[in-house]
Amino acid sequence: MDEKFDTADKKVLVDIVKLAQKRGLKGEFGEWKEFLNSHDKKFGAGVSDPSKRSHEILAAFLKTFSNEDDLKFFDNILRHHSNQYLLDQLKDNSHDSPYQSLVQLTLQHPLYPLDYSFPSIDEGWIILNLRKKKIMKSTEMFAVDCEMVLCEDGTEALVKVCVVDHNLEVKLNELVKPEKEIVDYRTEITGVSSQDLVAVTCSLSDIQKSMKKLLANGAILVGHSLHNDLRVLKVYHVRVVDTAYIFQSSDGSLHRRPSLNNLCKTVLGYEVRKDGAPHNCLDDARAAMELFLARIKHGVDKDFPVQLQEPVSESEMAKLLLHKIPTTVNSETLDKVLPGDYTIEVKPSKKAGQGNKYSAFAIFKNPLEAHDAYESIQGTELKDSNGIPQKLVKFQLDTGMTASIFVRKMMTREPRDxxxxxxxxxxxxxxxxxxxxxxxxxxxxxxxxxxxxxxxxxxxxxxxxxxxxxxxxxxxxxxxxxLSKKDYEINMLNKMVASIKKRARK
Missing domain, CATH: 1.20.5 (Single alpha-helices involved in coiled-coils or other helix-helix interfaces)
Known part of the structure; x- marks a missing residue:
């Protein structure tokens, strides 16, 4: 490991030290600041920002670690950065393979940096080491789809995973027993209930081993909004194709994510599921692979615009979407911000690790009431990245602090032409x-x-x-x-005590 630290870029070492700080990791001389105090007599921990320290000091700190788990964690980060370098190379080079062209189309999509920049490659992740030759030449491909449940700590956990190959043959179809306590099975979406997991012994670690075996030779991994699956699988893989990215919207938008169901209706001519039906993991994985193969068959060098606009029902038009709501803002506070007669329904998170924001629907009796409420809201008129009208609304909390939310209409843009x-x-x-x-x-x-x-x-x-x-x-x-007042009082009391003691001795 010492040699890896010596040859790594400074930016990589800075990331590792920051993550070590975040996790409170201690080397031979303690945490980062404790190490600086003992290692640098001149500045000590006065300059503790890792980015302002030299490569030598950063490497010296990391070399003080000997715990096997810590070193494994550091090695994971080093491999992550190595794969990032390969990813950049993939973006910069063109290749004859149509499969690789779709990988490039995914990597170059404007949403890729947002969706696939995972918050941290932390404990429990596996990072697949891929060699350049294998990446360029492998024509193996697999499609994956996962179902997630909500755990007691607010995170999501894998509960079911399916993988198929390019012939749509099943390679993996497993229920998974989460390690954490489950508070919501989301049965209406996942199709999985507590009874289904009673006899299940398969763990996330077991699935990761299977995924590692499938992808070891540089196979392409296909999926719809694949970043959600990779996040819950805790697998970092460079060679991916996201079917939400490889079809162009006929209205010219680059920032729209079509649903898998709508894309299948438009491109393949069938529905994956009826409205309100639970997801079928295997059907979704097969659908993603079929979309990938349809794009190959059409010709990756030809435009493939599709009509991605989905009809909005009257019941949906009777809602307003409230998003980017701080978790400190509860439904009672929202009632004071939004006018009208409605009920608040918190929107279930589709992603793990949503942080300190959440979304909700304000459900009115009919579309007219929703429209009138939106029009009467005092806020800054904006449009989201899909061109849908929304307002930025600022308000004051009972604590005196200022908070803000976005209120958006439930409608889609009309096609331009x-x-x-x-x-x-x-x-x-x-x-x-x-x-x-x-x-x-x-x-x-x-x-x-x-x-x-x-x-x-x-x-x-x-x-x-x-x-x-x-x-x-x-x-x-x-x-x-x-505090200053208290300090003054304490000083005065100390003086009085000293004076009394002095008189007593006399």
């Missing part, structure tokens, strides 16, 4: 060439528009956090004044 779909499906070379420049420009403009929108949302959140910080600063200032 019905002719665009027909033209996009042509394969004539002349039409393709004449459209290329315009499509590139439109794509760039759309991406810039979406990024600007996200920037506005981020700035609004930063503003809210600054307000909260100001309030905390005021609280801290008040506490400091109180």
């Amino acid at each position: 019905s002719v665009a779909l027909k033209r996009g499906l042509q394969t004539d070379d002349e039409v393709h060439v004449s459209k290329k420049s315009k499509c590139d420009n439109d794509a760039q403009l759309k991406e810039i528009e979406a990024l600007n929108e996200r920037l506005k949302e981020s700035e609004s959140e930063i503003e809210s956090l600054r307000e909260q910080l100001k309030q905390k600063d005021l609280d801290i200032g008040s506490l400091r004044v109180e």
